[in-house]
Amino acid sequence: MVKVYFELEEQDIISTSKYFNNAYTEEWLDDWARRVIREIDKSELVSEGLVQSPVLGPITIREISSGAKALIIMNADDSVISNANSCGDNCAELLAELSRKKDFSIYLAYPMKFRDLQFDMCIARDGAICHNAKEFEREYLLWRHSMTF
Amino acid sequence: METQHDILVQNKRDIQFKISINRKITVIRGDSATGKSTLFQMVSDANTSSRTGVNIACDVPVVALYETGYQYELSNESGKIYVIDEDFSHLKTKEFASLVLKSDNCFIIITRESLPAIPYSYREIYKIKTSGKYHSLERVYPDYDKLTEKDMIVTEDEDAGLEYYQYFFGDKVTTSHGNSNLSKYGSQNSLLIGDGSAIGAYIQDMELTGADMYLPESFEWKLLNNGMFKNNEKVQELIEHPERVVDTKCISMEKYCTGLLNNITANTPAQYSKSKLNQCYVRQCCCKGTKCEYFTRDKVLE
Structure with missing residues (x-):
């Protein structure tokens, strides 16, 4: 199940790209990472640290998209709350799938479009459980409406 | 500073971004892996020295904004277009918003989060459209310009x-x-x-x-x-x-x-x-008995 934080203290928010570049290990670059890089970046993880991109050519693992990095962190590193604001709507499917497989936490402060995906989600601020886009969007709006701008 | 500018960012490997901005604030969001971070990195590289393999064509300087020293930069510089990546941790702070509002510069901000302290148009929220190595901007929202009666x-x-x-x-x-x-x-x-x-x-x-x-x-x-x-x-x-x-x-x-x-x-x-x-x-005519010099319709008194 994924625990979703709509808000976090500044010191708890990780910079996805910088964190990944300075924290990833060989163990992180497993089958999940391979799949994330293939499905999100349309690229192939050739070997540790080397990725073949159809647009950029051969690039280092440090140059994959922030969305891909965030999804890899979610699977590989339980010591931080992954920053899912780095993930676009095209990351929703993998995020939903991961939520059905393991427990992890994310910071998500925008209404990601989950469309008809099913997922296991707990909203940190009120403990609400969401399994579909409608339930998530309701929780997101409740949070937004509770804010004073 | 004028707010309408055309920007071309390209490198020697033919990665190209063609961007037109219309307002002081332009926001880029959208799917992952469309080139947002690459755009920021190319702009950042172009600023580091004179021969970087990145060329930026624009009528004003286009530069990356970093967390270190951004307050001084925004308080003292003018006439530039700043590109800001989503990792910029001060994006949602009041101090940043205040500096942006006072600043005589334009801003291209890469973020999916909302920025309540900064007034920006829904028409200037874009995603990156990619065709191979070529990238351009596409509006996220249509024009909401039809006034229709609802309950x-x-x-x-x-x-x-x-x-x-x-x-x-x-x-x-x-x-x-x-x-x-x-x-x-x-x-x-x-x-x-x-x-x-x-x-x-x-x-x-x-x-x-x-x-x-x-x-x-x-x-x-x-x-x-x-x-x-x-x-x-x-x-x-x-x-x-x-x-x-x-x-x-x-x-x-x-x-x-x-x-x-x-x-x-x-x-x-x-x-x-x-x-x-x-x-x-709201009225179809001026009923005050005084000719309105702006009124282009025939004056009809009630």
Whole structure:
């Protein structure tokens, strides 16, 4: 199940790209990472640290998209709350799938479009459980409406 | 500083970004792996020394903004376009917003989060469209410019703005008392009316509600569209090309339009007041017995 934080203290928010570049290990670059890089970046993880991109050519693992990095962190590193604001709507499917497989936490402060995906989600601020886009969007709006701008 | 600029960022490996900006604030969001970070990295590389393999073509400097020293940069520099990556941790702070608003620069901000302290237009929220190595911007939201009657109509405006819509739609029109509250009234049966030029931070919330939206630049901009100003060249230029008229020193389109409306109607029967709607803007004729020099229709006395 994924625990979703709509808000976090500044010191708890990780910079996805910088964190990944300075924290990833060989163990992180497993089958999940391979799949994330293939499905999100349309690229192939050739070997540790080397990725073949159809647009950029051969690039280092440090140059994959922030969305891909965030999804890899979610699977590989339980010591931080992954920053899912780095993930676009095209990351929703993998995020939903991961939520059905393991427990992890994310910071998500925008209404990601989950469309008809099913997922296991707990909203940190009120403990609400969401399994579909409608339930998530309701929780997101409740949070937004509770804010004073 | 003018806010309309064409930018071409390309490197020696033929990665190319063609970007046109129209306002002080441009926001880029959208799917992952479309090139947002690559754009920032290329701009960043181009700034580091003279021969980097990255070329930026624009009529003003295009530079990356970093966390270190950004306060000094924004307080002292002018005439630049700053590109800001989503990792910029001060994006949502009041200090950053205050510096941006005072700054005589343009900003391209890469973020999916909303920035409530900065007024930006929903029309200037883009995603990156990719075709191989070529990248351009595509608007995320369509024009919300159709005023359709619904069971419930809610405007962010109070006083004159509220009175205006109530004149046409009666008691079904209420106010949300500001743009941040609009989405609270959103449903399939409601129409939400807001200032399009400053609604960017709330457009995602409003869209989620399923409500219809009517988002002119601002209420005063809508009044300036009134036929009585059709002979005023400055007004017509504003309506046709707002980006050419409003520069970076202007805090918001609403303030610009309010100032313009106040100036051109001062001491005339159509004198604008935010607190009370002047009937000139809703009635078919001037009924005050005084000829209105702006009125282009035939005068008909009741």
